[in-house]
Amino acid sequence: MADTNLYQDLKTALEQFKTFLDANFTTIKPAIAALRTAVPQITQLLDKLIALMGQLKTEIENLNVGAIPGLAQVAQFTDGVKALLTTAENLLPAQKPAIDQVLAVVNVVSGLPTLDTVKADILALLQHITTKLTELKS
Numbered sequence: 001m002a003d004t005n006l007y008q009d010l011k012t013a014l015e016q017f018k019t020f021l022d023a024n025f026t027t028i029k030p031a032i033a034a035l036r037t038a039v040p041q042i043t044q045l046l047d048k049l050i051a052l053m054g055q056l057k058t059e060i061e062n063l064n065v066g067a068i069p070g071l072a073q074v075a076q077f078t079d080g081v082k083a084l085l086t087t088a089e090n091l092l093p094a095q096k097p098a099i100d101q102v103l104a105v106v107n108v109v110s111g112l113p114t115l116d117t118v119k120a121d122i123l124a125l126l127q128h129i130t131t132k133l134t135e136l137k138s
Contacts, residue, residue, distance in 0.1 A: 005111040014125035
């Protein structure tokens with residue numbers, strides 16, 4: 001399993017979506033306005049996306065990894081677990097699903113120390129995307 005950082009992956013996905021919205025906004029806005037008559041659910045789609053962006057923003061704002069003592073040691077621990085499980089995966093191929101589940105958790109936990117470095121960027125991206133989605137509704 002490749003090394004991943006959940007928060008960096010989130011930031012990357014948000015950046016890509018922001019770039020798409022910015023590049024295509026003038027095309028998408030009139031198309032959505034025209035679709036409202038044929039597909040009224042388009043407004044619900046935008047409402048749900050805006051709500052999800054808000055929930056995501058709240059979750060990111062509530063994460064305060066700086067208040068977690070021993071986080072550096074946990075990062076070292078998860079690095080060790082990741083190396084161990086990656087090696088064990090070759091010796092225990094029948095246990096691959098269980099190992100993958102543990103690795104998924106390890107990847108989330110190992111991303112925490114870098115969260116503070118990307119948190120502000122993620123929040124700014126979420127705000128920008130929410131603003132654009134709200135403008136698409138008008």
